[in-house]
Amino acid sequence: MKDTLLEVTGLSKSFSGLKAVNNISLTVERGEVLGFLGPNGAGKSTTMKMITGFLTPSEGNISVAGCNIKEMPLLAKRRIGYLPEGAPAYGEMTPMGFLHFIADIRDIPRTHKKARIDEVLEKIHLTQVAHQPIETLSKGYKRRVGIAQAIIHDPEILIMDEPTDGLDPNQKHEIRQLIKEMATEKAILISTHILEEVDSVCTRAIIIARGEVIFSGTPLELASKSSYHNAVTIMVDSGLEKEIQLMLEEITEIKDFEITPQKDFTRMTMKPKVGVTDLRQSIQAKLDSTVYGIHQLYVEEGRLDEVFRTMTRKHESGGIHRT
Amino acid sequence: MKGLKAIFKRELGSYFDTPVAYVFIVIFLVLNGIFTFYVGGFFERGQADLAPFFEFHPWLYMFLIPAVSMRLWSEERKSGTLELILTLPVSLTASVVGKFLAAWVFTALALLGTIPIWVTVNYLGDPDNTVIAISYIGSLLMAGGFLSIGSCVSALTKNQVIAFVVSFIICLAFNLSGFPMVLDVFNAWAPQFVVEVIGSFSFLTHFDSIQKGVIDIRDLIFFASLIGFWLFANVLAIEFNKGD
Ligand SMILES: Nc1ncnc2c1ncn2[C@@H]1O[C@H](COP(=O)(O)OP(=O)(O)OP(=O)(O)O)[C@@H](O)[C@H]1O
Ligand SMILES: [Mg+2]
Numbered sequence: 001m002k003d004t005l006l007e008v009t010g011l012s013k014s015f016s017g018l019k020a021v022n023n024i025s026l027t028v029e030r031g032e033v034l035g036f037l038g039p040n041g042a043g044k045s046t047t048m049k050m051i052t053g054f055l056t057p058s059e060g061n062i063s064v065a066g067c068n069i070k071e072m073p074l075l076a077k078r079r080i081g082y083l084p085e086g087a088p089a090y091g092e093m094t095p096m097g098f099l100h101f102i103a104d105i106r107d108i109p110r111t112h113k114k115a116r117i118d119e120v121l122e123k124i125h126l127t128q129v130a131h132q133p134i135e136t137l138s139k140g141y142k143r144r145v146g147i148a149q150a151i152i153h154d155p156e157i158l159i160m161d162e163p164t165d166g167l168d169p170n171q172k173h174e175i176r177q178l179i180k181e182m183a184t185e186k187a188i189l190i191s192t193h194i195l196e197e198v199d200s201v202c203t204r205a206i207i208i209a210r211g212e213v214i215f216s217g218t219p220l221e222l223a224s225k226s227s228y229h230n231a232v233t234i235m236v237d238s239g240l241e242k243e244i245q246l247m248l249e250e251i252t253e254i255k256d257f258e259i260t261p262q263k264d265f266t267r268m269t270m271k272p273k274v275g276v277t278d279l280r281q282s283i284q285a286k287l288d289s290t291v292y293g294i295h296q297l298y299v300e301e302g303r304l305d306e307v308f309r310t311m312t313r314k315h316e317s318g319g320i321h322r323t
Numbered sequence: 324m325k326g327l328k329a330i331f332k333r334e335l336g337s338y339f340d341t342p343v344a345y346v347f348i349v350i351f352l353v354l355n356g357i358f359t360f361y362v363g364g365f366f367e368r369g370q371a372d373l374a375p376f377f378e379f380h381p382w383l384y385m386f387l388i389p390a391v392s393m394r395l396w397s398e399e400r401k402s403g404t405l406e407l408i409l410t411l412p413v414s415l416t417a418s419v420v421g422k423f424l425a426a427w428v429f430t431a432l433a434l435l436g437t438i439p440i441w442v443t444v445n446y447l448g449d450p451d452n453t454v455i456a457i458s459y460i461g462s463l464l465m466a467g468g469f470l471s472i473g474s475c476v477s478a479l480t481k482n483q484v485i486a487f488v489v490s491f492i493i494c495l496a497f498n499l500s501g502f503p504m505v506l507d508v509f510n511a512w513a514p515q516f517v518v519e520v521i522g523s524f525s526f527l528t529h530f531d532s533i534q535k536g537v538i539d540i541r542d543l544i545f546f547a548s549l550i551g552f553w554l555f556a557n558v559l560a561i562e563f564n565k566g567d
Contacts, residue, residue, distance in 0.1 A: 088403030
């Protein structure tokens with residue numbers, strides 16, 4: 001059963017002539033993590049600000065768990081947890097005081113307010129700094145305070161603008177784990193510039209450029225747009241790459257070779273021609289018929305950063321774009 | 324209501340999170356003392372009342388109240404927390420009223436600090452305490468009027484200094500509009516009713532009768548509607564400028 005918790009249709013926003021967001025539509029179901037991608041200034045934050053009721057859309061409709069944000073703003077806001085860009089907070093307050101304030105506004109019953117705050121502080125690893133003014137915290141800790149604030153009321157819909165920005169690798173990992181854990185019973189929308197995040201936490205991704213949606217699909221679909229999709233990479237002893245290339249060039253399904261010398265080995269990547277799905281088989285067969293020993297062989301899903309670059313560049317130079 | 328209360332509590336607490344609150348209260352008390360006892364000639368007058376004390380309040384508030392109100396909304400804009408509270412389940416009106424009430428209660432606390440002056444006159448003579456009590460209420464009402472102006476102005480800028488200066492100028496105008504010297508200038512060329520309207524906006528005029536111990540419902544309505552008007556403008560100022 002689909003349970004659409006967030007539905008955005010035809011959303012646009014103009015700032016004195018500049019169209020920052022142009023006719024964006026998206027839905028997020030319960031159990032989904034939608035990754036929101038796009039170059040700087042694409043309109044990700046502006047879209048989120050409209051969804052959460054901060055900015056008023058120029059056009060379009062936003063429905064949060066069935067509540068129209070325009071007609072029932074307070075009801076809609078109750079069901080959303082929001083981490084704004086830059087994780088703003090009251091600097092003179094401590095994380096403890098700040099979370100008490102948010103819990104009061106969120107109307108968390110006094111009986112389990114304290115327990116809930118402690119639980120969240122623990123979960124986001126803020127317990128040691130719980131009594132230190134927020135303005136004296138490091139950037140990563142400030143971000144964590146923002147995340148804690150967003151999940152304190154266990155919202156059904158979670159909207160986070162660059163949640164892992166400024167976190168150390170361990171914390172990045174933990175926050176991603178946390179997002180995945182929460183995802184089962186929530187609808188989550190996150191914006192990010194980190195493409196591996198799309199792979200590791202998102203069930204779907206949307207790329208926008210200049211305010212317009214240019215891609216919408218699963219991370220796998222996105223990866224399949226890469227020229228590295230189904231490419232085969234092998235590691236060979238350095239020095240042998242020339243001979244091996246000569247031999248593999250007989251395989252007509254190969255579009256081109258990429259040779260990267262490394263310390264003891266050389267990496268060879270063969271990209272398939274359009275439409276070829278099983279390059280591995282041909283290469284494996286060819287190699288098996290020879291004496292060359294290879295150290296590794298794997299098939300690539302595709303490189304997201306490459307797809308991202310080609311898609312958003314194409315769009316910027318005014319080329320065709322999909323919607 | 325829950326939201327308003329939470330906003331109020333946080334705001335009032337934030338005054339005391341920094342030394343500014345204590346500095347403000349000390350300055351307020353010291354200036355009150357100076358104005359009452361030295362400038363106001365408290366001892367020379369040989370009269371046991373607090374008239375000089377209250378007479379200075381409009382002028383004292385004119386620059387002290389903008390100092391209390393300047394950060395109310397400009398700081399929220401500057402730090403980005405405006406986005407936070409506008410996306411929390413609390414209406415903008417409740418936030419505006421909550422923050423205003425916090426600033427007002429803070430001012431009331433400062434005013435409470437002047438009670439020793441009241442005690443002093445009772446020690447020195449036999450003042451009319453009803454008049455003094457009414458004057459305190461009037462002074463607090465007037466402070467609310469000044470605060471509502473300052474709160475609205477602070478919603479228009481990220482810069483506290485600008486908020487202070489602009490509030491000060493508007494407060495000054497509200498004081499001066501009842502000044503005979505100013506009214507004479509208008510008398511020279513404007514029709515009588517215009518002069519009366521200008522005069523009727525003066526805090527001085529409305530505070531003057533309260534301060535004499537006379538509670539005129541029109542003065543109360545004046546301050547109440549003034550506060551209502553500026554807070555309404557405050558809501559609009561945020562509603563239409565929140566994106567910047
Ligand atoms: N208040 C505003 N007034 C005018 N223009 C604005 C305003 N807010 C955003 N913009 C413009 O709208 C566009 C989209 O900005 P937005 O912050 O949504 O981008 P973004 O995708 O979040 O970028 P980033 O990845 O850098 O965070 C930008 O060109 C920005 O300059
Ligand atoms: Mg952004």
